[in-house]
Amino acid sequence: MSAQEPDGGGAGKRRVVGDREREIYAGAIEVLLEVGYDRLTFDAVAAHVRASKATLYRKWPTKADLVVQAVEEMACPLRDSDELPDMGNLRSDLECHFCEGAENDQMPAVIAAVLPAFHRDPELTCAFNTHFIEPRRDALHTLLVRAQERGEIGSDADLVLLSQVLPAMKFAHVMDHQEPPNREFILAVLDDILMPACRATLEPATVL
Amino acid sequence: MSAQEPDGGGAGKRRVVGDREREIYAGAIEVLLEVGYDRLTFDAVAAHVRASKATLYRKWPTKADLVVQAVEEMACPLRDSDELPDMGNLRSDLECHFCEGAENDQMPAVIAAVLPAFHRDPELTCAFNTHFIEPRRDALHTLLVRAQERGEIGSDADLVLLSQVLPAMKFAHVMDHQEPPNREFILAVLDDILMPACRATLEPATVL
Known part of the structure; x- marks a missing residue:
């Protein structure tokens, strides 16, 4: 070429x-x-x-x-909305979405190299949000909306909050361990944190 | 003086x-x-x-x-273990622990200024973990252990994973919005994510 x-x-x-x-x-x-x-x-x-x-x-x-x-370019390629996993249940969709495609090992260092400029450089923040954060957030949001339509998430649920759980836990893991989380960690967050939170949106409010 | x-x-x-x-x-x-x-x-x-x-x-x-x-010095002061909230239920303890004491507005910028050096400077990483991260993690872990002893969290629960939820969501919020989360956000994470995840540890395993 x-x-x-x-x-x-x-x-x-x-x-x-x-x-x-x-x-x-x-x-x-x-x-x-x-x-x-x-x-x-x-x-x-x-x-x-x-x-x-x-x-x-x-x-x-x-x-x-x-x-x-x-x-x-170095991040996992992002699927178009019509190529997102659609396996009929949220748990499978999320596993497919988050566990497919290995994260680049350099990503933690790259994020750390870019982060400090976020406070000083609105152009960078805007470009990063537009090209990187928002498309990934939208993809995850689409999966949650489909689950809501299937009745797996309550109609009053805060999908924005729910959609932050896995990315936040992944990001904290990267900052903590200086490497991307493995599949085991992602499945633990899915099964022990996010899915219970989704199911709870279907239950009557619990007062402890 | x-x-x-x-x-x-x-x-x-x-x-x-x-x-x-x-x-x-x-x-x-x-x-x-x-x-x-x-x-x-x-x-x-x-x-x-x-x-x-x-x-x-x-x-x-x-x-x-x-x-x-x-x-x-600029972070919220950390309580000794015997001064941690102990109100008889996890929800109240966590609200008290996370919502008391305003976060310093400069904290996001400070964290961003320190983060990139983490990959290159093991001395900094070690000092930061020893003086800052671990004592805070230990305090939260203490609250979760007490809840487990009271029967609010299952005996097989992964307390380390549960203890990461709120700090991870706070950290992601800071990186996203360039400011510490408000009380409303913290209570939403508590009520909609962390407490359901804790309650789920008491239920028989759910297969979707």
């Missing part, structure tokens, strides 16, 4: 695609892990991947665009 | 205590928020709080010691 392909524009202007695009994402992640988000520059990434800064800027207008898309 | 007090040692050697200690912790947090953990130096903190580096080193042998104790 060619490293770069013409974009049909003026001479010398090439669009970054395919293997070359993946190479640049991998290089951006390497620079990110080495210096952190704040100190990452287009100069450093360009030098690291032997590209011109102009080539990078044409595809990624901002540092936030480049980094967020690089993080997205 | 005097800014520094003699420690009974040689001339000129003063121990940092009281208001002066708190001033230095506040200064260290300011430097931390400005430059992040990696770039924080004893030189910078010493200049910021107008102390000598030797004074700092005498009390805090490492950067990790200084930062972790500064973070501890």
Whole structure:
């Protein structure tokens, strides 16, 4: 596959695609892990991947665009809504959704390298939310809405709160152990925390 | 109150205590928020709080010691085990434990400033776990053990997993919203997630 392909524009202007695009994402992640988000520059990434800064800027207008898309590239691919598991019960859907596809081992370090900039860089926060967090949240929300329609979750349930449980427990595990949780941990959260919480939405309010 | 007090040692050697200690912790947090953990130096903190580096080193042998104790100082104070709430039921104990004492608004930024160094700095990770994470985890674990002894949680329950729910949801909220969760969020996690999960440990296994 060619490293770069013409974009049909003026001479010398090439669009970054395919293997070359993946190479640049991998290089951006390497620079990110080495210096952190704040100190990452287009100069450093360009030098690291032997590209011109102009080539990078044409595809990624901002540092936030480049980094967020690089993080997205290394994360588990996200399914379209019509490809989400739909096995007829919530427990199976969630197991399929959360246990399929191995998490990249570098992800904890990458998240830690990006996090501190969230407070200072609204552009990064916005790009990260739009490209990374919200699509994943929407996918999980879709599974919970289907379960609600099947009667597995009460009609008054707070689906937003329920949808936060597994991602929050995964994230805390990553921060705690510096590695993604294994299947056993995810199933324990599913069976011992999230499913009981979902079932409780079908019961009359319990007063202790 | 005097800014520094003699420690009974040689001339000129003063121990940092009281208001002066708190001033230095506040200064260290300011430097931390400005430059992040990696770039924080004893030189910078010493200049910021107008102390000598030797004074700092005498009390805090490492950067990790200084930062972790500064973070501890700004966090809600932790109760001794015999001062933990003991109101006869888990729900009340947890509400009291998690809702009393306002979280410092700077805490999210401080955690974000420290997190990226966790992957690179075992000394920091160890100090943070020993001084900050583990005592808080132990306190919560104590409340769950008491509930188990009262029969509110099943004898086979995974108390470690249950004890992670609220801290994980709080942490995710902080990372999401850049501010500590309010009382309403904490009570929703308690009533809609954690208490149902605790009650489920008393029921026969449910197969869906």
